[in-house]
Amino acid sequence: MFSRLRAYMRDYKQGVQILNEGYAKYSKHGRAWVSPTILCQPTVMLATSHISWFFKQPEDVLSNKVVQASLLEAPYVISDRLFENPLHNDIIRKDLTRNLESLTPGIVEEINVSLDEVWGTDTETWREVKVLETMQKLAVRTASRALVGLPLCRNEVYLKNAIHHAMGMALGGLVCRLLLPGVLKPALGHVAGLPCRYFTWRSYRLLAPQIKQHMEAIENEPSDTSNPEKGSSYSTLENIVRASLKHPDPRERSPWAITERPPEKQYVERIRDEAATVLQESNGPWTRSAVARLYLADSAIRESMRCSTVGGRGAIHEVMSKEGLTLPDGQFVPQGTYLGLPFIPIHRDEEFYPGPDEFDPERFLEHKPSIAILDPEKDGADRADEKSVSKKQALATTSETFLAFSHGRHACPGRFFAAHVLKLTLAEMLLRYDIQHLPERPVGKYISDFMEPPTKATISVRRRKATISVRRRKATTSSSGLQAEKAEEIVNGNV
Numbered sequence: 413m414f415s416r417l418r419a420y421m422r423d424y425k426q427g428v429q430i431l432n433e434g435y436a437k438y439s440k441h442g443r444a445w446v447s448p449t450i451l452c453q454p455t456v457m458l459a460t461s462h463i464s465w466f467f468k469q470p471e472d473v474l475s476n477k478v479v480q481a482s483l484l485e486a487p488y489v490i491s492d493r494l495f496e497n498p499l500h501n502d503i504i505r506k507d508l509t510r511n512l513e514s515l516t517p518g519i520v521e522e523i524n525v526s527l528d529e530v531w532g533t534d535t536e537t538w539r540e541v542k543v544l545e546t547m548q549k550l551a552v553r554t555a556s557r558a559l560v561g562l563p564l565c566r567n568e569v570y571l572k573n574a575i576h577h578a579m580g581m582a583l584g585g586l587v588c589r590l591l592l593p594g595v596l597k598p599a600l601g602h603v604a605g606l607p608c609r610y611f612t613w614r615s616y617r618l619l620a621p622q623i624k625q626h627m628e629a630i631e632n633e634p635s636d637t638s639n640p641e642k643g644s645s646y647s648t649l650e651n652i653v654r655a656s657l658k659h660p661d662p663r664e665r666s667p668w669a670i671t672e673r674p675p676e677k678q679y680v681e682r683i684r685d686e687a688a689t690v691l692q693e694s695n696g697p698w699t700r701s702a703v704a705r706l707y708l709a710d711s712a713i714r715e716s717m718r719c720s721t722v723g724g725r726g727a728i729h730e731v732m733s734k735e736g737l738t739l740p741d742g743q744f745v746p747q748g749t750y751l752g753l754p755f756i757p758i759h760r761d762e763e764f765y766p767g768p769d770e771f772d773p774e775r776f777l778e779h780k781p782s783i784a785i786l787d788p789e790k791d792g793a794d795r796a797d798e799k800s801v802s803k804k805q806a807l808a809t810t811s812e813t814f815l816a817f818s819h820g821r822h823a824c825p826g827r828f829f830a831a832h833v834l835k836l837t838l839a840e841m842l843l844r845y846d847i848q849h850l851p852e853r854p855v856g857k858y859i860s861d862f863m864e865p866p867t868k869a870t871i872s873v874r875r876r877k878a879t880i881s882v883r884r885r886k887a888t889t890s891s892s893g894l895q896a897e898k899a900e901e902i903v904n905g906n907v
């Protein structure tokens with residue numbers, strides 16, 4: 413028991429170091445090994461040569477769903493129904509991603525209104541702002557704009573609820589798992605889940621009038637237009653209500669069923685130039701295809717996710733087969749064992765990423781930039797055949813060696829939306845604000861293998877006087893092939 417406690421303490425303090433050591437000693441040599449983790453039971457980390465095999469295993473052999481439900485302590489903290497009927501997965505995968513075009517104007521407006529509030533509109537003086545606060549505000553506002561729309565996405569109570577709900581879910585699961593012995597969970601687990609349930613209830617109260625409106629509108633629709641094309645009036649919330657009304661289980665039909673180093677200064681200028689050029693070329697407001705042409709921004713964000721992977725271990729699956737499982741290296745693991753991949757060491761492996769400790773914003777660019785709009789219904793490789801090759805390296809494309817959104821059946825379905833919003837946010841920040849370059853990159857700290865961002869980090873920003881017009885010169889394709897035509901100068905005009 414004491415040796416297990418010692419292992420947990422070591423994982424808490426040196427989780428990433430343990431991962432790196434195990435990776436070099438075993439994973440790189442075709443052997444699986446056991447990694448202690450304070451978050452759940454000890455987990456078998458697979459070898460790099462096992463990755464293809466791992467992602468091919470069916471759900472009844474290796475299940476990720478069971479692990480997610482167990483890590484969140486679903487029955488106590490949220491609800492088992494969320495895992496039994498994952499309505500949200502289909503809505504995110506299909507409706508949300510398909511409707512990125514019609515959601516874009518609202519998302520851009522939300523980014524700018526939020527930036528005005530957090531970074532101000534003063535063009536004379538620099539303002540010191542907190543990085544984490546900015547990103548939290550922008551993330552929750554833009555996601556809420558896309559999911560529930562106006563006016564709720566600007567309702568402070570609703571937004572705080574959303575943040576507290578997410579924190580309550582993570583903390584509730586942690587308390588339940590770490591502090592409550594199995595026998596006490598049925599009695600006390602619901603107490604650990606109380607904060608999460610409370611914020612869920614408060615959110616429902618705020619959402620109820622909108623849900624009711626959508627239900628009435630859907631019920632009054634003529635039967636032959638039960639799923640009309642929405643175009644610019646697309647609403648994610650309406651589609652969630654629509655899907656829940658069709659659900660075979662009557663309980664789900666109720667409205668309550670919803671359940672290192674800083675980059676070189678020149679790169680910042682180049683990402684700004686790229687945004688200005690793309691916007692100019694698209695002759696107007698941002699569109700989905702314009703955002704898809706932000707190649708350098710795409711590559712730089714993907715590189716940032718490679719270098720600063722949030723979770724060091726990932727894609728955790730539980731062995732479901734009663735008879736256990738034999739790994740490709742011949743080792744046997746019994747039913748109930750957790751298997752996973754060491755994300756951080758894979759992202760820092762010289763074999764997959766030459767110069768792995770360098771932050772290289774151009775790493776994923778090819779000479780001819782050709783990242784096209786991603787079709788979420790196909791995998792990167794299929795899409796690449798249709799249009800071009802570099803989509804394989806696009807921000808939302810997962811692979812066996814780019815795992816920030818995981819990979820395979822349970823890869824993050826929100827990644828197309830997240831990639832779109834992240835690129836838009838970066839572009840709008842740079843087009844509208846000057847940002848003082850920091851000599852040193854503020855670093856986060858790892859607790860076990862989880863990255864806590866540098867919570868106190870600040871940057872100085874100032875609203876740009878000039879909005880954008882771009883004087884262009886004939887193709888000056890840089891060595892990275894960043895742009896066919898390069899924005900040369902940013903002067904007056906309007907974004």
Ligand code: HEM
Pocket residue numbers: 476477480500501504726727728815816817818821822823824825826827829830
């Ligand atoms: C930069 C932002 C994001 C990152 C880095 C990210 C990362 C991930 C990762 C690593 C997983 C796999 C978890 C596991 O294996 O247990 C995941 C799953 C998931 N993500 Fe995301 N995510 C992001 C944004 C989003 C957004 C915006 C949404 C919703 C709109 C979303 C919805 C989901 C869902 C529903 C799953 C579970 C999928 C399943 O089990 O099949 N994510 N995400």
